[in-house]
Amino acid sequence: MNKLKLYYVQDALCGWCYGMGPVIKRLHEEQGQKYTFEVLSGGMIRGNNVRPISGMADYIRQVAPRLEETTGVKLTEVYHREILDKGVYMSNSEPPAVAMAILKEQFPEQQVRLAAAIQEQHFVAGKDLNEVDTYLPVVQAFGADEADFREKFVVRDYLEKARKEFELVANWRINGFPAIVCQANEKLYLAAQGYQPFDQLSATLERIRQEMPTTEA
Numbered sequence: 001m002n003k004l005k006l007y008y009v010q011d012a013l014c015g016w017c018y019g020m021g022p023v024i025k026r027l028h029e030e031q032g033q034k035y036t037f038e039v040l041s042g043g044m045i046r047g048n049n050v051r052p053i054s055g056m057a058d059y060i061r062q063v064a065p066r067l068e069e070t071t072g073v074k075l076t077e078v079y080h081r082e083i084l085d086k087g088v089y090m091s092n093s094e095p096p097a098v099a100m101a102i103l104k105e106q107f108p109e110q111q112v113r114l115a116a117a118i119q120e121q122h123f124v125a126g127k128d129l130n131e132v133d134t135y136l137p138v139v140q141a142f143g144a145d146e147a148d149f150r151e152k153f154v155v156r157d158y159l160e161k162a163r164k165e166f167e168l169v170a171n172w173r174i175n176g177f178p179a180i181v182c183q184a185n186e187k188l189y190l191a192a193q194g195y196q197p198f199d200q201l202s203a204t205l206e207r208i209r210q211e212m213p214t215t216e217a
Contacts, residue, residue: 004209005183006035006191009169010115011044012096015060016195018123019071020178021116023198028112031202034209039104039111041097042177043166054087071195075123082126089128095153096122096129097162099138102152107142117141182208 008024010017028037053060061084064075083089096118104111117138121127127134132153139149152158172181172188180192182205191204 003034003036004205006037006205007040007181007183008037008112008115009040009042009172009174009177009179009181011042011093011177012100012115012118012122012129013091013093014042014044014177015063015067015075015123016071017115017178018119019067019073020195021119022071022073023196023201024112024178025116026198027202027205031205035205037112039100039115040165040169041093041100041162042169042174042179043093043097043163044177045091045093046166050090050092052087053083053089053091056091057084057087060084073123076126078126079123080126083122090130092130093166094159094162097165098153098158099129099135099149101158101161101165102149103135103138103142103144106144110142114138114142180205 010020024037027035060075061080068074099118100111100114103114107114118129118135121134121138122129132150135149135153136146139146174181174190174193176193178192178195179190180196180201182189182191189208191208192201196204
């Protein structure tokens with residue numbers, strides 16, 4: 001049976017996507033022979049919705065225990081202190097989507113790991129995803145060129161690439177993250193919307209594999 005294409009639709013600012021990260025990484029590691037993975041940035045917060053996180057901080061604090069219990073990830077003390085408590089972080093999905101567009105172009109086989117690494121800078125290290133320096137540990141870890149990344153981070157080309165991803169996701173009518181879209185030829189199937197544990201997601205995808213046509217054009 002041929003590989004199916006999996007689109008992992010996520011947003012770097014989405015806590016439930018952060019929680020989904022270990023699930024997708026495990027799927028990629030254990031079942032990479034079955035699927036080709038592509039990570040798409042969803043554009044959860046942009047345009048008129050860009051604003052300080054202070055307006056959402058109380059909600060995030062309320063949701064955090066359920067998020068942590070359900071997914072097993074932790075919103076660190078550093079994240080609470082530097083992001084939620086200070087309240088000045090400007091929530092904007094575009095900069096991390098730009099970073100993702102740059103890096104996945106260079107490391108197409110590592111998209112799942114890249115997405116997780118970027119989220120860890122925010123939710124674990126409490127870093128500002130609007131700042132280019134935030135991404136340098138990821139750039140270095142994956143062996144990318146720092147000067148090249150800095151240059152690309154501020155040119156419009158990669159912002160346009162990120163916005164095209166937002167548009168594609170919107171055209172698929174996906175407005176909640178994370179989501180998994182499975183493609184065989186021209187057919188798309190929404191395999192998951194919202195967090196799913198590994199066993200549930202794996203079973204869903206296996207069922208789709210058995211049902212969807214997989215003959216390549």
